[in-house]
Amino acid sequence: MASIKEKLTSIEQIPSLVYLCKWLLICAIIGVLAGSASAALLESLHWATEYRESHKWIIALLPIGGLIVGLVYHYFGTSVVKGNNQLLEEFHSPNKIIPFKMAPLVLFGTVMTHLFGGSAGREGSAVQMGGAIADQFTKWFKLNKDDRKIVIVVGVSAGFASVFGTPLAGAIFALEVMVLGRMRYDALFASVLAGVIADYACKMWPVHHTHYGVENVPGIAPDTLIYAIVAGLVFGLGGLAFSKLTHFFTVLFKKLNYPPLRPLIGGAVVAMAVYLIGTTKYIGLGVPTIVAAFDADLPWYDFAAKLVFTAFTLGAGFKGGEVTPLFYIGATLGNALIWILPLPTDLLAGMGFVAVFAAATNTPIACTVMAIELFGAKGAVYFGIACVVAYMFSGHSGIYSSQIVGSPKH
Amino acid sequence: MASIKEKLTSIEQIPSLVYLCKWLLICAIIGVLAGSASAALLESLHWATEYRESHKWIIALLPIGGLIVGLVYHYFGTSVVKGNNQLLEEFHSPNKIIPFKMAPLVLFGTVMTHLFGGSAGREGSAVQMGGAIADQFTKWFKLNKDDRKIVIVVGVSAGFASVFGTPLAGAIFALEVMVLGRMRYDALFASVLAGVIADYACKMWPVHHTHYGVENVPGIAPDTLIYAIVAGLVFGLGGLAFSKLTHFFTVLFKKLNYPPLRPLIGGAVVAMAVYLIGTTKYIGLGVPTIVAAFDADLPWYDFAAKLVFTAFTLGAGFKGGEVTPLFYIGATLGNALIWILPLPTDLLAGMGFVAVFAAATNTPIACTVMAIELFGAKGAVYFGIACVVAYMFSGHSGIYSSQIVGSPKH
Numbered sequence: 001m002a003s004i005k006e007k008l009t010s011i012e013q014i015p016s017l018v019y020l021c022k023w024l025l026i027c028a029i030i031g032v033l034a035g036s037a038s039a040a041l042l043e044s045l046h047w048a049t050e051y052r053e054s055h056k057w058i059i060a061l062l063p064i065g066g067l068i069v070g071l072v073y074h075y076f077g078t079s080v081v082k083g084n085n086q087l088l089e090e091f092h093s094p095n096k097i098i099p100f101k102m103a104p105l106v107l108f109g110t111v112m113t114h115l116f117g118g119s120a121g122r123e124g125s126a127v128q129m130g131g132a133i134a135d136q137f138t139k140w141f142k143l144n145k146d147d148r149k150i151v152i153v154v155g156v157s158a159g160f161a162s163v164f165g166t167p168l169a170g171a172i173f174a175l176e177v178m179v180l181g182r183m184r185y186d187a188l189f190a191s192v193l194a195g196v197i198a199d200y201a202c203k204m205w206p207v208h209h210t211h212y213g214v215e216n217v218p219g220i221a222p223d224t225l226i227y228a229i230v231a232g233l234v235f236g237l238g239g240l241a242f243s244k245l246t247h248f249f250t251v252l253f254k255k256l257n258y259p260p261l262r263p264l265i266g267g268a269v270v271a272m273a274v275y276l277i278g279t280t281k282y283i284g285l286g287v288p289t290i291v292a293a294f295d296a297d298l299p300w301y302d303f304a305a306k307l308v309f310t311a312f313t314l315g316a317g318f319k320g321g322e323v324t325p326l327f328y329i330g331a332t333l334g335n336a337l338i339w340i341l342p343l344p345t346d347l348l349a350g351m352g353f354v355a356v357f358a359a360a361t362n363t364p365i366a367c368t369v370m371a372i373e374l375f376g377a378k379g380a381v382y383f384g385i386a387c388v389v390a391y392m393f394s395g396h397s398g399i400y401s402s403q404i405v406g407s408p409k410h
Numbered sequence: 411m412a413s414i415k416e417k418l419t420s421i422e423q424i425p426s427l428v429y430l431c432k433w434l435l436i437c438a439i440i441g442v443l444a445g446s447a448s449a450a451l452l453e454s455l456h457w458a459t460e461y462r463e464s465h466k467w468i469i470a471l472l473p474i475g476g477l478i479v480g481l482v483y484h485y486f487g488t489s490v491v492k493g494n495n496q497l498l499e500e501f502h503s504p505n506k507i508i509p510f511k512m513a514p515l516v517l518f519g520t521v522m523t524h525l526f527g528g529s530a531g532r533e534g535s536a537v538q539m540g541g542a543i544a545d546q547f548t549k550w551f552k553l554n555k556d557d558r559k560i561v562i563v564v565g566v567s568a569g570f571a572s573v574f575g576t577p578l579a580g581a582i583f584a585l586e587v588m589v590l591g592r593m594r595y596d597a598l599f600a601s602v603l604a605g606v607i608a609d610y611a612c613k614m615w616p617v618h619h620t621h622y623g624v625e626n627v628p629g630i631a632p633d634t635l636i637y638a639i640v641a642g643l644v645f646g647l648g649g650l651a652f653s654k655l656t657h658f659f660t661v662l663f664k665k666l667n668y669p670p671l672r673p674l675i676g677g678a679v680v681a682m683a684v685y686l687i688g689t690t691k692y693i694g695l696g697v698p699t700i701v702a703a704f705d706a707d708l709p710w711y712d713f714a715a716k717l718v719f720t721a722f723t724l725g726a727g728f729k730g731g732e733v734t735p736l737f738y739i740g741a742t743l744g745n746a747l748i749w750i751l752p753l754p755t756d757l758l759a760g761m762g763f764v765a766v767f768a769a770a771t772n773t774p775i776a777c778t779v780m781a782i783e784l785f786g787a788k789g790a791v792y793f794g795i796a797c798v799v800a801y802m803f804s805g806h807s808g809i810y811s812s813q814i815v816g817s818p819k820h
Contacts, residue, residue, distance in 0.1 A: 013805070020639070020643075024639070167794075182595065183593045184816070185593075185819070189798050192795060200632075200635075221610065225607070225610075229430070233427075233430075237423070365582070377786050377787040380578055380783060381578060384602055385603075388599050391595075392429075410599070
């Protein structure tokens with residue numbers, strides 16, 4: 001009575017079980033390693049930030065730090081210099097195993113960038129460490145092409161989830177970031193598992209993730225819905241501006257033919273700018289300002305200053321990542337919006353925090369889930385609307401030039 | 411200096427704005443109508459359930475009720491009898507506008523089913539009302555083929571979001587249910603907007619959604635992770651069993667050539683069974699048992715009884731939907747798992763609530779988000795793991811036979 005399809009269905013639970021055990025093993029190993037690498041990154045950045053803030057003269061050495069990072073990548077890291085884009089490219093058209101040295105190099109480059117006062121993030125570093133660690137198992141476990149795609153997703157998920165303490169957001173981010181406007185579920189199970197295990201492994205180390213709170217959430221009504229849409233639109237344009245400006249500075253610095261010169265000169269300009277404006281609030285990760293954006297009155301131009309500092313720092317070839325600066329830009333932009341939109345400060349800051357990031361990376365669902373994991377479920381609808389509208393208004397390119405357009409935004 | 415692609419990108423915000431305004435208008439109208447239709451459904455079901463429980467003799471008339479539903483659909487509803495599958499089919503290969511009568515017919519059929527004591531749900535009805543209402547705008551607004559796909563998603567999102575009070579889950583469900591293992595973002599903005607507006611519109615009416623609580627959530631650790639995976643596996647098999655059994659009974663009843671006879675005979679069997687076992691806890695929506703599953707000790711076989719009753723009721727041609735019964739099956743199955751898995755009762759019930767549904771409909775991300783919207787973010791990782799593992803173990807067919815397989819599960 002049962003058709004062939006039904007018969008196949010009725011026994012496919014056995015391969016499912018084999019698949020589950022296989023990926024549970026792989027994800028456990030990669031998760032523990034990538035989570036521990038994220039812990040090392042977080043601790044190193046904590047130390048670098050503390051040291052810089054209590055020895056501010058070190059910022060004067062930013063050009064030297066930049067030169068060192070530039071030289072190291074020029075002579076030892078040309079095969080890994082494309083960073084996140086390299087992971088995306090290997091996912092789309094597998095070519096060769098990501099060299100393991102991507103991990104130590106990006107860790108070194110990121111710590112140097114933060115120690116001497118560049119403006120950058122950390123997710124790029126965590127994702128690259130996760131990806132490079134994960135891809136070694138392609139060799140060791142002799143995985144085929146399809147499995148290797150999953151392994152890359154696993155590495156990205158593990159790195160992202162553990163560096164921010166957001167396991168589900170990391171898992172969805174890794175699936176969502178590969179193709180703009182489309183998500184495939186082939187790697188869903190492994191991605192979730194890797195995110196959860198890496199987050200657990202990272203927290204086994206004495207690290208701490210910053211806590212944010214969004215408590216003031218008005219009920220959804222026609223007026224608040226319109227405010228949320230307008231906010232999302234502004235966040236989308238913020239994300240777009242960040243992508244464009246980073247691209248602009250990257251192209252500009254490429255005019256210097258000898259790559260190590262780029263961070264040398266870029267570092268000199270950033271150090272000079274910090275000296276002239278007399279504050280370090282726009283360099284480094286900027287976590288204190290992100291936290292302040294949830295309740296304090298900040299200058300309205302904070303987001304613009306951070307945007308320029310980060311786009312310039314990354315364009316010059318410093319290492320780190322874009323996401324924490326995007327959180328900064330979004331949270332301060334949300335904070336600035338209280339002058340025109342009657343929504344609570346913490347809600348607007350939280351919406352901006354995730355929505356500018358969603359816009360620049362084209363990952364609206366991961367960012368909505370991230371907001372829920374970081375700020376709680378109370379504002380879920382606002383986060384969702386902000387991320388989706390921002391996604392729609394950020395154009396079809398983002399900060400990852402190797403992202404493929406899978407379906408148009410409208 | 412800017413390439414053509416950049417120029418295009420820089421101006422694509424204008425079409426985005428036009429798109430936003432257009433879909434804001436369409437979603438507002440459809441959302442208000444579909445949300446109000448859901449409110450009418452919820453109120454009617456509330457009345458039908460109250461009436462049945464205080465006039466239990468009416469269950470004896472279930473065969474008559476079934477005959478009426480069967481006759482009505484046979485003589486007036488052949489063009490809308492495929493229900494949810496019809497919406498999926500029109501999404502994949504647009505053929506003709508869904509007749510508006512799908513909405514009143516399914517409302518009538520569902521209320522009759524519940525009044526006389528069939529075991530069924532309500533989401534199928536809400537989704538069909540939403541879809542039928544939405545698709546009328548295809549005519550009135552002269553929408554093209556691409557826009558019509560979005561309209562169908564909008565209708566499904568609005569119906570689902572409003573009937574359960576879960577706007578984001580409704581929005582993601584509508585995108586996720588169309589293709590197994592793949593999600594496209596073309597309709598993302600409209601879907602979110604429709605879910606939020608329909609939920610708001612439904613709550614403007616004097617309806618109430620049941621509240622559940624999952625408070626006891628242990629930290630994730632190697633042992634609890636394994637328990638969550640095992641639970642997910644069991645929930646996946648539960649979802650699979652439901653799909654198979656519903657399919658089995660549907661095929662069985664098809665042997666009766668005259669369709670109105672099917673619910674007549676099916677109704678007689680169900681009424682007899684209720685009389686013999688002496689309880690009405692396995693018919694109707696079963697909300698009181700779902701609520702009890704979060705803290706009470708229930709008989710371990712509750713899930714199995716509900717599974718058989720619902721598969722039989724729906725196979726016989728009664729109307730309603732599968733989702734609330736799937737919640738029931740999942741929550742009671744989770745409740746039964748406390749005998750073998752050392753996780754808190756409310757957490758297991760909550761995991762089962764969404765995971766059996768995720769398994770049967772192949773919508774793991776919507777179900778994870780739904781759990782967060784219904785139970786809070788505390789157990790998010792457990793919900794995510796349960797839904798993803800259940801999804802993996804439920805095979806490549808589900809309760810919607812018109813769902814297309816977009817990517818294999820492993």
